[in-house]
Every structure is written in structure tokens, then in C-alpha cells.
Amino acid sequence: MTDDPRPPSRPFVIHEGDEADPGLAPDVPEALPEGAAMQAAAAVVTAKAGGLWSWAGAAFGLLFSFVLSVAAWDFVTSLLARNAFLGWLAGVLIVVAVGFALLLGLREYAAYARLHRLDSFRDHAREARAKADIALARRVTGNLTRLYATRPDTAWGRARLAEREAEVMDADALLALAEHELLAPLDARAKAEVEEAARRVALVTALVPLALADVAAALFSNLRMIRRLAEIYGGRSGTFGSLGLLRRVFTSLIATGAVALTDDLMGSVAGGGVLSKLSRRFGEGVVNGALTARVGVAAIELCRPLPFVAVERPGVSGLVSRALTGLVPRG
Numbered sequence: 001m002t003d004d005p006r007p008p009s010r011p012f013v014i015h016e017g018d019e020a021d022p023g024l025a026p027d028v029p030e031a032l033p034e035g036a037a038m039q040a041a042a043a044v045v046t047a048k049a050g051g052l053w054s055w056a057g058a059a060f061g062l063l064f065s066f067v068l069s070v071a072a073w074d075f076v077t078s079l080l081a082r083n084a085f086l087g088w089l090a091g092v093l094i095v096v097a098v099g100f101a102l103l104l105g106l107r108e109y110a111a112y113a114r115l116h117r118l119d120s121f122r123d124h125a126r127e128a129r130a131k132a133d134i135a136l137a138r139r140v141t142g143n144l145t146r147l148y149a150t151r152p153d154t155a156w157g158r159a160r161l162a163e164r165e166a167e168v169m170d171a172d173a174l175l176a177l178a179e180h181e182l183l184a185p186l187d188a189r190a191k192a193e194v195e196e197a198a199r200r201v202a203l204v205t206a207l208v209p210l211a212l213a214d215v216a217a218a219l220f221s222n223l224r225m226i227r228r229l230a231e232i233y234g235g236r237s238g239t240f241g242s243l244g245l246l247r248r249v250f251t252s253l254i255a256t257g258a259v260a261l262t263d264d265l266m267g268s269v270a271g272g273g274v275l276s277k278l279s280r281r282f283g284e285g286v287v288n289g290a291l292t293a294r295v296g297v298a299a300i301e302l303c304r305p306l307p308f309v310a311v312e313r314p315g316v317s318g319l320v321s322r323a324l325t326g327l328v329p330r331g
Helices: 036-046 051-082 084-131 134-147 152-165 171-207 213-232 239-255 263-269 280-303 316-323
Strands: none
Touching: 051 084, 084 134, 084 171, 084 239, 134 152, 134 171, 152 171, 171 213, 171 280, 171 316, 213 239, 213 280, 239 280, 280 316
């Protein structure tokens, strides 16, 4: 007799008549959502017309403008022949309409110029860091101060920068100081805007059953988000400027393969296998919201007047976690 507490081993017997029950097998998981609405929105925004279509569009545009001008001229001259007062009134209204069209065109041009100015700030900041050029760095910080001179939300940061700028003799340190004092508060507002857009796209995609409504909602929400981001950082883009910026963002993401459901996006959305447990429609909404956050991060980098160096770049995972809190169950 031994003191070994382990039970005696028993032989493992396999009965030839035993058969596996197919009903006890786990369900085959459905295909994971891929963010079809955001994929379609990216395709619409980045679609390029061929050379022939571009020339055809320009020709039809010129023809339409010519026909419209001749029709307006005939209308005014015929009206003058019948009634001088009505003819002059029609002429004045046409001149006013053309004037407003020119003002809208000038505003769009100014919007493009503001976005180009932000691009030049980033380029000069990179050059100042690469060459350790303190004079160029001071010029960049001076331009930023003038850019935000009328912004109450940057008053405290501008005052702090003015107090400490003269003490800094290194280009990297000066640009880092400008990032912390001027751009950190704007970064917080930009991240909140991205989270709101991601939440909106996720909810609309999950709740609206119409086929094209989610694509339209994704396009509108992303366009509105990019317009707001440009305003936060001082770009104040117009309609065509926002469309151009959205096109740049989507083109950059498509070139890097970022507008797709990859493993890192899976982890940022829910972690584990939570997406496979959600309804197909709700899962699509969650992934579309996560892709919107990814677009927002890329737009922040394009709208921000300084590249992310001293301040940490916002991560997609953190933005999605905060935006979709309460929408995605945690395992």
C-alpha cells in the first residue's frame, strides 16, 4: 500500500460506434464587416476622370456658359425693347448675381491659399529642425503667433510663448515650445471633433437600413469633420477646399492601404472576437466609425501647421475607444 493520493490511471477506450454530433459543432462565423460605406466614400472621392472625359467636361462647361450668357443677353435686350424699367432691372440683377459668383470664387481661392499657408508652415518647420536653423524656427513661431493673434482660445499659449521664446536658443526646443503652448489645446479640440464624427458615422450606418444612405452620411460627416479641423487649425477651408483636402486624405490612406479593415483596426475597434458577435449592420457601423477616426487622424496631420514631434500623435485606437464607448460591448 502506498501513500500516493493520485487515482489509479485508467485506459482510454475508443468505441468504434461513437460518432460526432454535427449539431454540437460551433457556428461558422460570418464574414467580418469591412466598412463598405467608407470604402465606397473613398472610391467616390478619389475617382479620377480620364483625359478624354476631362476635355469633354471642360467643353460642355464652356458651351453651357456661352449659351447661358447669350440667353441672358437676349433676355435683357428683348425686355429693354418692351419695357425699359424691367430691362434695366433684369440687367442689374444679372450683374449682382455675377458679382456674388465672383465673390464666392474669391472666397474659395482664399480658402486654398490658407490651406497652402499651413503646408508651408509645416515645410519650414521640418527644414528648421533638419538644419538646426534658429532664425527660421523663430520665423515659423512668429507666423504661428500672427495666425492665431485674434483667437481667444490661444491667448494664454501666445503669452507663455512670448515669455519664454527669447530664452530658447535651439530650433528643436523652440518649435517644441510652440507645439506645447499653441497647438496642444487645438489638438484636444481636433480629437474631440474626430470622436464626434466617428460616433455619428457608426450610429447612422447601424440604424439607417437604406443602401446608399450610409455612404452619403459617411461622405457628409467626413467632409464636415475635415472642414471643422481646418477651422480649428486656422485653415477655414471653403467647400471646394474641403473637398480637395478630403481627396488628399483619402488618396494618402489608399496609397498606404489604410482604408481597409486590417488587424490593427480590428484591435482598435473591439478587441478579441467581439465584432463577430455583433449584428452585421451594427458591425458595419462600428468599422465605418473606426475608419472615420483613421481619416480624422490623417486630416489632423494635413491641417496642423506643425508636424507631430514634441506632442504625441493621436492614435486611432484611443480615439475609437472614446468615440464608441457604450456602443461596443467589451468581453
